Amino acid sequence: MGNWDGLWLSAGYAGVTPLDAVDADFLDGMMNTNVRGPALQLAGPGPRLSKAGSVVITSSTARCWASALADRQVRVNVLLFGPIDTDFRSFMSQDLRAQFEKEILGKVLLGRIGSAGKAIAVALFLHCDDSSYVTGSQYAVDGGLTLP
Structure with a gap:
C-alpha cells in the first residue's frame, strides 16, 4: 500500500445540554471524540503521508x-496566542528553543515574540466595560503569525 496524498480528519459531535449541566463524563466524551480522536487518527497514519501532502481537520x-x-x-470570547514570552517553551533545551524562536519569528509579521503584558492587555480589554458589546469573537494575539 502506497503513501497517502491527503488525510481528512472529520470526527466530532456537539452535545446538547445546558451549560450548568456539563459534568466530567460529558466533557470527557466530547474531548475524546473532538480532540483526542483526531490527534490519534493523525498519529497512526502520519508517517504514511506523502511529502507535500495535506491534512484537513474539520x-x-x-x-x-x-x-x-x-x-x-455574559460575554464569551477567545484569545488565540502566538509566540508569547512565557515559560511555555521551558521544556526545550536552550539550543532547540533558540532554533524554534528563530524559525517562528521568520513567520511573525511584527518580527518579535510578544510580551505577556501585551497578551494580558487584550484579556483585560475583553473584561472591561469598553468591550461590553463584544461576544463570540476570536482575537489573534500573535503578531500577525496567522495572517494569510
Whole structure:
C-alpha cells in the first residue's frame, strides 16, 4: 500500500445540554471524540503521508458558550496566542528553543515574540466595560503569525 496524498480528519459531535449541566463524563466524551480522536487518527497514519501532502481537520465555528450565556449578558470570547514570552517553551533545551524562536519569528509579521503584558492587555480589554458589546469573537494575539 502506497503513501497517502491527503488525510481528512472529520470526527466530532456537539452535545446538547445546558451549560450548568456539563459534568466530567460529558466533557470527557466530547474531548475524546473532538480532540483526542483526531490527534490519534493523525498519529497512526502520519508517517504514511506523502511529502507535500495535506491534512484537513474539520472544526467548528460554533460559539455555543457565547450563545448559552447571552441571555445573562455574559460575554464569551477567545484569545488565540502566538509566540508569547512565557515559560511555555521551558521544556526545550536552550539550543532547540533558540532554533524554534528563530524559525517562528521568520513567520511573525511584527518580527518579535510578544510580551505577556501585551497578551494580558487584550484579556483585560475583553473584561472591561469598553468591550461590553463584544461576544463570540476570536482575537489573534500573535503578531500577525496567522495572517494569510
